[in-house]
Amino acid sequence: MTSKAHADIRLLGSLRTEDSTGIVRMEDRYDTDIDDLWSAITDPGRLARWMGVFEGDLRPGGEYRARYFAGGWEGTGRVEACEPPRRLRVVGTEAGQVNGHVTEVTLRADGDQTILILEVRGMPADMVAAYGAGLQVHVEDLAAYVTGGERCDSDARMEVLFPAYQDVPITHG
Numbered sequence: 001m002t003s004k005a006h007a008d009i010r011l012l013g014s015l016r017t018e019d020s021t022g023i024v025r026m027e028d029r030y031d032t033d034i035d036d037l038w039s040a041i042t043d044p045g046r047l048a049r050w051m052g053v054f055e056g057d058l059r060p061g062g063e064y065r066a067r068y069f070a071g072g073w074e075g076t077g078r079v080e081a082c083e084p085p086r087r088l089r090v091v092g093t094e095a096g097q098v099n100g101h102v103t104e105v106t107l108r109a110d111g112d113q114t115i116l117i118l119e120v121r122g123m124p125a126d127m128v129a130a131y132g133a134g135l136q137v138h139v140e141d142l143a144a145y146v147t148g149g150e151r152c153d154s155d156a157r158m159e160v161l162f163p164a165y166q167d168v169p170i171t172h173g
Helices: 034-042 044-050 125-146 154-166
Strands: 013-018 021-030 052-056 063-068 074-083 087-094 101-110 113-124 170-172
Touching: 013 125, 021 125, 034 044, 034 101, 034 113, 034 125, 044 052, 044 125, 113 125, 125 154
Parallel strands: 013 170
Antiparallel strands: 013 021, 021 113, 052 063, 063 074, 074 087, 087 101, 101 113
16 A cells, blocks of 8 residues: 555555544565464564563463553553464553553464554544554564564654655545
8 A cells, every 4th residue: 555645655554433543454464474473473572672572471361561662652451362373452551541452463374474464443533644654663673573674763764654644545434
């Protein structure tokens, strides 16, 4: 997906609102098998190399504390569903907030590659473009990590992605 004004930027996400809350959906293909990608998104040691610091229990029903490198999100979370190596659903609540956002990751094997679908619900509707840009940074950092690369400069990448996501049409449902 690309926007007309930012045709040279590959956007991985779509944006929508429902009941006055924002929803961002990302999809990307990874050059690794499903078990490796599952481990990269659920093993705290591996998460610390591309996404942020996680402390606690990332198993079903478990609770954790996290701090993301990109964007600096910090808060707590609860694992609502965990179906290795296909589906993970967590509810994360930022420090000082009552209501959290729901993050669901679905993985699908495709030969020796894996398709990741990431959907995050519950952010303020007027912030959906910013969340889209931030989530794409995470998705790109994961891709870099599983191929032996490094995380990007998230501030610089946000400066590129945010204006592009502001031009993405938001569907309402």
